[in-house]
Every structure is written in structure tokens, then in C-alpha cells.
Amino acid sequence: MTIRGILHELLRWMMALLFITAGAIKAWQPEAFWQDVQSYRLLPEVLELAVVWYLPYLEIVCGVLLLPKRFRLEAALTLLGLMLIFMLALGISWARGLDITCGCFGGSGSANYPLLIFRDVLIAAAILRLISGCPKSVKANERKHA
Amino acid sequence: MDVNRRQYFFLRFLTILIGSLLLNSIAQAGLKFETTRLELKPPMGALHADYMFSFRNSSDQKITVQDVVSSCGCTTAELGKRVYQPGEVGELKGRFTFEGRTGFQQKKITLKTDDPKQPEILLAFQLDIPKVVEVSPIFLYWKLDGNAEWKQAHLKLAEGITSDIPQATFDQEAIELEVKTVKPGQEYELKLKPTDLSRKRMLSIKLSLPLSTGNYKEVLVYVAVK
Amino acid sequence: MWRLNEFSLQRLSVILLVPALLAAVSAGWHPATLHSSEWDVTVSQIAEEKQVLWLDVRSEADYVAGHVEDAFWFNPEEWDVQLPMLLQLWQPDNLVVVYCSSNKCQTSLEVARRLRMEVGLERVFYLKGGWEELVHSNERYGIEIHAEVKR
Numbered sequence: 001m002t003i004r005g006i007l008h009e010l011l012r013w014m015m016a017l018l019f020i021t022a023g024a025i026k027a028w029q030p031e032a033f034w035q036d037v038q039s040y041r042l043l044p045e046v047l048e049l050a051v052v053w054y055l056p057y058l059e060i061v062c063g064v065l066l067l068p069k070r071f072r073l074e075a076a077l078t079l080l081g082l083m084l085i086f087m088l089a090l091g092i093s094w095a096r097g098l099d100i101t102c103g104c105f106g107g108s109g110s111a112n113y114p115l116l117i118f119r120d121v122l123i124a125a126a127i128l129r130l131i132s133g134c135p136k137s138v139k140a141n142e143r144k145h146a
Numbered sequence: 147m148d149v150n151r152r153q154y155f156f157l158r159f160l161t162i163l164i165g166s167l168l169l170n171s172i173a174q175a176g177l178k179f180e181t182t183r184l185e186l187k188p189p190m191g192a193l194h195a196d197y198m199f200s201f202r203n204s205s206d207q208k209i210t211v212q213d214v215v216s217s218c219g220c221t222t223a224e225l226g227k228r229v230y231q232p233g234e235v236g237e238l239k240g241r242f243t244f245e246g247r248t249g250f251q252q253k254k255i256t257l258k259t260d261d262p263k264q265p266e267i268l269l270a271f272q273l274d275i276p277k278v279v280e281v282s283p284i285f286l287y288w289k290l291d292g293n294a295e296w297k298q299a300h301l302k303l304a305e306g307i308t309s310d311i312p313q314a315t316f317d318q319e320a321i322e323l324e325v326k327t328v329k330p331g332q333e334y335e336l337k338l339k340p341t342d343l344s345r346k347r348m349l350s351i352k353l354s355l356p357l358s359t360g361n362y363k364e365v366l367v368y369v370a371v372k
Numbered sequence: 373m374w375r376l377n378e379f380s381l382q383r384l385s386v387i388l389l390v391p392a393l394l395a396a397v398s399a400g401w402h403p404a405t406l407h408s409s410e411w412d413v414t415v416s417q418i419a420e421e422k423q424v425l426w427l428d429v430r431s432e433a434d435y436v437a438g439h440v441e442d443a444f445w446f447n448p449e450e451w452d453v454q455l456p457m458l459l460q461l462w463q464p465d466n467l468v469v470v471y472c473s474s475n476k477c478q479t480s481l482e483v484a485r486r487l488r489m490e491v492g493l494e495r496v497f498y499l500k501g502g503w504e505e506l507v508h509s510n511e512r513y514g515i516e517i518h519a520e521v522k523r
Contacts, residue, residue, distance in 0.1 A: 027398065039474065041501075041508075053399050054391055054395045055390035056395075056396070057392075058387075060391070061391045070383070071383050071387065074387050075387055078388070081475075123430060215496065252448075252482065253449075284491055285459055285466065285493065286492070305468060321406050348459065348460050350456070366456075371458065372462075
């Protein structure tokens with residue numbers, strides 16, 4: 001395997017680990033995640049609850065499916081879509097001047113929007129890189145099985 | 147630079163950046179606490195509860211704790227020392243004195259440090275101070291010019307503790323009160339009503355219970371005409 | 373670059389459906405974890421109420437900086453001292469609304485619980501969104517706030 005190939009694999013595993021961990025933390029503490037979702041004040045309560053239950057498992061499943069070849073492209077596309085939604089939500093909260101962290105217990109300070117958005121842009125860029133690395137093998141497989 | 151080389155450098159840059167971001171988020175904790183919330187369980191009849199938070203300086207810099215502030219004068223908080231070298235462990239200990247409080251309590255302690263990534267650390271502990279005596283409800287009211295009906299409050303002692311029939315101190319011209327034994331030493335019922343519902347009033351009944359532990363427990367029941 | 377064909381759509385469906393199944397199982401495992409509407413009220417619901425007794429359970433400094441007009445500052449750490457004062461204020465027609473800084477603060481729910489369960493007051497709720505929600509929507513719902521610094 002070339003160095004480029006190794007780096008690509010490393011990036012894929014890091015992304016998988018990132019989303020599996022993020023999803024697991026949210027799934028483990030749905031109450032805390034619900035408070036985070038509520039602080040964005042974007043959705044009615046029913047949809048907030050749907051997001052609280054669904055999103056963590058979507059992250060976990062997509063993170064896991066980044067690893068085998070078969071589902072890689074679709075998992076990466078889904079994660080890219082998620083990142084775009086996260087960035088949009090952050091942007092809207094920033095524009096509305098919301099303080100999306102509290103600091104009552106365990107947290108401190110206000111949300112650092114530029115840093116949060118920069119982090120999400122970075123992750124989205126990494127996913128795009130993974131997507132651009134996907135099709136050659138997947139398309140070849142599909143042609144083979146079509 | 148051809149396309150492949152550009153992609154290679156971009157990939158390398160991205161991997162390093164994401165890797166350092168991940169590492170940074172793990173390493174940035176500074177003073178890392180085993181837990182920032184404690185659940186204390188004091189024994190029945192205790193007058194205070196002690197707590198301890200353990201932590202470690204997981205950064206690569208020396209950290210100085212500049213101040214330790216508790217949310218209440220009833221809570222002490224002490225650190226063995228203020229300066230923690232990288233890797234050093236420490237303990238924040240203290241005592242919460244009940245001062246007659248009962249039921250669910252939650253207290254906060256704030257540590258202020260010179261770590262720019264973590265200038266303030268919020269710690270909390272909570273506990274349920276076992277009630278020696280539970281009165282339910284502790285507030286009874288009657289509507290102004292309404293019916294002078296009898297209302298009940300139930301008094302129950304915690305397991306393992308008994309009391310003779312409570313002594314009640316109250317304005318006997320304003321309130322009619324009967325104390326009945328439901329379970330000797332353990333449960334009592336208060337039946338009461340105001341004598342005059344034609345004016346607004348706020349009254350209280352002080353119940354003194356001689357406990358089997360040898361001391362007295364006082365409980366207030368509030369009575370109102372509104 | 374890449375095209376979504378039927379294989380891709382099948383895989384995408386799996387990716388979207390499997391989490392839904394997991395979520396359904398998890399939600400069944402943690403029944404009623406999240407929903408607490410028997411304890412909360414929203415700002416819009418309060419707007420319809422005529423007799424609201426507001427309890428501010430934030431720090432004294434926050435209260436002084438800004439609070440709902442006529443809100444009673446209630447320090448749960450001084451429960452035994454403050455309760456009689458609160459009971460003096462309370463009227464039978466009151467809707468008691470307890471608020472703290474935001475949704476992330478648990479104090480308002482805890483105070484609301486104690487007032488209902490221990491004291492026996494009916495119609496006690498905590499405000500969903502807390503002070504943060506109030507400053508954003510008070511004008512829309514006609515709730516007067518006394519604020520030195522309005523966001």
C-alpha cells in the first residue's frame with residue numbers, strides 16, 4: 001500500500017471512530033442531548049424528540065459502515081449531508097445570537113461559533129475526500145455485479 | 147504540481163489536522179476530574195455529609211487553582227495545595243452541614259484556575275437528606291368565606307425511629323386541631339380547620355416530636371385562609 | 373463523478389432504516405425518559421394565564437440584573453426560610469411558574485417538584501427554556517420583564 005493509501009485508510013478510520021463515538025455519547029445520554037437540541041430552538045418538540053432518538057444511531061451506523069467497502073460511499077454521503085445540516089443549524093443559531101451552551105453543570109463559557117463551524121467544515125472536507133476516494137472501486141464492483 | 151501530488155498533500159494535511167484536532171480534544175482537559183457530580187448518601191440522623199472530588203492535571207502545563215467558591219456558606223471546600231504540576235493528582239474535600247435542611251439538596255463548587263482552556267470548573271454534589279419526619283402536605287388552605295371543612299395532614303416517621311404523640315403549639319383560638327394515632331410511634335394524623343374563614347390569615351402549627359433517639363424534632367405545618 | 377443507481381439507493385435505504393429500528397428499540401428500553409410535559413409550561417401557554425406567580429431560582433446577581441416583573445426571588449438553599457414568604461404570596465388561583473437560566477438548568481424542575489410533592493401546591497410548573505426563552509419571546513406574549521441588559 002502506498003503512503004497515500006495509508007493516509008486515506010487512516011482518515012477513514014478516524015472519521016469512523018469520530019462518528020461512532022459522537023453517536024454513542026448521544027445515545028447514552030439522550031436527556032443531555034435533548035437539552036442541546038432544544039437550545040437551538042429550531043424544531044417543534046415532536047421533531048426534536050425524533051432527532052434525539054434517531055440521530056445518534058444514524059451517526060453510529062454511518063460510522064461503522066465507513067469501514068467495509070460495500071456501504072462506504074452511501075455512508076459517507078449521509079454523513080456529509082449531516083455535516084451540512086449541522087453547519088446550517090450553527091449558522092442559524094449564530095445569526096439569531098443564541099447562546100447554545102449553558103454552564104450550569106460541566107460547561108463553561110459561551111459557544112465559540114467560528115471554532116465550531118471551522119471544525120465542522122474540516123470534518124466535511126475529510127468526508128468529501130473519502131467520497132472522492134470511493135467511486136473507483138464501488139463503481140467497478142457494481143459494473144461487475146450488474 | 148500535478149493533480150495526484152496535490153491530492154496527496156491535501157490528504158496528508160487533512161489527516162494531520164483532523165488527528166491533531168482529535169488529540170487536542172482528548173488532551174485539552176487540564177484538570178481532569180473522575181466525576182464532576184457526586185451523589186452522597188448520609189446515614190439517617192447525620193448532621194453533615196463529607197465529599198471528595200479526585201482530579202489529575204492531564205495537561206502538559208502547571209495549573210494553579212486561584213479560587214474555590216462554594217454556593218452556600220453551609221459547604222466547606224478545601225484543596226491540599228493550589229499548584230498542580232503535569233500529571234499530578236489532587237483532591238478537593240469538604241463538608242456540607244445540614245443545619246436543619248432535609249430532602250433533596252444540591253450544592254455547587256466552582257474552581258477558578260489559570261488554565262485558559264478551563265478557567266472555571268463546576269462541580270456539584272447532591273443528596274437526599276433523610277427526613278426523620280415527613281409531613282404531607284405541610285401547607286393547607288381554605289378559601290375565604292368558604293366551607294370550614296376538616297382537612298388532614300399525615301405525619302410519618304422514618305424507619306427505625308419512633309416518637310410519642312407530637313406536641314402541637316398553635317393559636318388555639320384560630321385553629322381547631324385533633325391529633326390521632328394511626329400507627330403508634332410511627333404514624334399520626336392531624337385533623338384541622340380554621341375557626342374563622344371570614345378573613346385572610348396565614349398561620350402555623352409547630353409540632354414537637356420526642357424522638358426515640360433522645361432529641362426533639364420540630365416541624366411546621368402552614369395553615370392559610372385565602 | 374458518481375451516480376446513484378438502484379444498488380446505491382438500496383444501500384442508502386438500509387443506512388437510513390437501521391438507525392430508525394435501533395432508535396425504536398432504544399426508546400422502548402428507556403420509556404418516558406425525555407417527556408416531562410406534566411411539569412413544564414411554555415411561554416406561549418403562560419400568556420393565556422391571568423394569575424401567574426413567578427419564581428426566579430437563579431442566583432441573586434442574575435435576579436438583580438433582570439427578572440420577570442413581580443417575580444419572587446426564591447433561593448432553594450434557604451428553603452425553610454423562604455417557603456413561608458412564598459406561601460404568604462401564593463393565592464389559590466395562581467399558576468406558579470418556576471424559572472432558572474435555561475433548559476440546561478435543573479433547579480427549576482426540582483423546586484417545582486418539591487412545591488407540588490412536599491408542600492402540596494397544585495398548578496406548579498417549571499418554565500421550558502427558562503430566562504433565555506423569556507428574553508427572546510416576552511414581548512411577543514406580553515410578559516413584562518425588568519431587565520438591565522436585554523439580549
